[in-house]
Amino acid sequence: MKAALLQISSSDDPAENLETVRAMMREAAGQGAGFILTPEVTNCVSSSRSHQKAVLQPESEDQTLAGLRAEAKALGVWLLIGSLGVTSEPPETRFANRSFLITPEGEIAARYDKIHMFDVQVTETETYRESDGFAPGDRAVAVETPFGTLGMTICYDVRFAYLHRALAHAGAQILTVPAAFSPATGPGHWEPLLRARAIETGSWVLAPAQCGDHKISEGKPRRTHGHSLVVSPWGEVVADGGTEPGIVYAEIDLAQSDKARAQIPVLSHDRQFEGPA
Numbered sequence: 001m002k003a004a005l006l007q008i009s010s011s012d013d014p015a016e017n018l019e020t021v022r023a024m025m026r027e028a029a030g031q032g033a034g035f036i037l038t039p040e041v042t043n044c045v046s047s048s049r050s051h052q053k054a055v056l057q058p059e060s061e062d063q064t065l066a067g068l069r070a071e072a073k074a075l076g077v078w079l080l081i082g083s084l085g086v087t088s089e090p091p092e093t094r095f096a097n098r099s100f101l102i103t104p105e106g107e108i109a110a111r112y113d114k115i116h117m118f119d120v121q122v123t124e125t126e127t128y129r130e131s132d133g134f135a136p137g138d139r140a141v142a143v144e145t146p147f148g149t150l151g152m153t154i155c156y157d158v159r160f161a162y163l164h165r166a167l168a169h170a171g172a173q174i175l176t177v178p179a180a181f182s183p184a185t186g187p188g189h190w191e192p193l194l195r196a197r198a199i200e201t202g203s204w205v206l207a208p209a210q211c212g213d214h215k216i217s218e219g220k221p222r223r224t225h226g227h228s229l230v231v232s233p234w235g236e237v238v239a240d241g242g243t244e245p246g247i248v249y250a251e252i253d254l255a256q257s258d259k260a261r262a263q264i265p266v267l268s269h270d271r272q273f274e275g276p277a
Contacts, residue, residue, distance in 0.1 A: 001147040004033035005208035005248040007228040007241040011215035012046040018067045029075040037080040037208040040155045040180040048219030049133050059086045073106030082178025083154050094135040099152050112152035113137025122184040142170040148254050155179040158193045168201035173257045175203045180210040186225025199235040202261035233260035
């Protein structure tokens with residue numbers, strides 16, 4: 001399977017972002033990609049809760065979801081929408097940060113709500129409280145496809161090894177990690193974390209990322225790290241998207257996952273233990 005990771009710099013205008021992604025999907029499909037992936041918060045990058053309330057919609061009414069489902073069907077490709085910000089079902093008043101896997105028929109094959117919320121102070125001037133606006137999910141998702149079983153995660157999830165190990169134990173050979181990674185932590189942490197998740201599970205890791213300075217109409221400015229990565233089951237970086245918008249291509253060969261897991265069968269070596277006290 002030829003995968004295409006779309007590296008974009010989403011604005012806070014969902015309609016504008018939809019057209020950008022649709023055009024890139026057509027380009028990727030024209031290059032032979034059968035599996036296309038977008039980053040976290042594909043539809044809207046914004047730190048303004050008032051703006052999010054004005055533009056984000058329920059899943060059933062979300063125009064980005066509808067438009068990308070239609071595009072996947074028209075192109076006959078599998079599509080991972082890295083995530084969309086959507087409104088939740090009452091009584092939850094916060095949004096959901098939700099990833100969608102779309103079939104070549106335009107159907108939703110799986111949904112995953114980001115479990116781990118990015119509540120951090122990475123520098124004296126850069127603080128995030130994702131849980132103020134977004135409700136955490138509580139269910140891990142692995143889904144079978146004709147080209148392998150996917151384990152779905154989002155951005156900050158990458159720091160929690162147990163989630164990815166659980167997905168691999170559930171049969172996932174490909175881990176998806178769409179992100180809008182902070183430029184404060186990205187240079188030191190992004191690549192090592194992704195390579196570690198690949199090595200410790202013997203899985204392919206596909207991580208499409210937001211990049212650059214985002215066009216924001218209200219609220220504080222936002223910049224993201226970029227460097228969409230494809231990492232092999234042996235921990236090798238197969239492709240790196242750099243810092244500008246573009247498309248990263250890679251051939252995904254599950255035989256490499258089988259080989260890595262046979263050489264170092266770490267998934268069969270788990271042991272129960274006691275402590276520490």
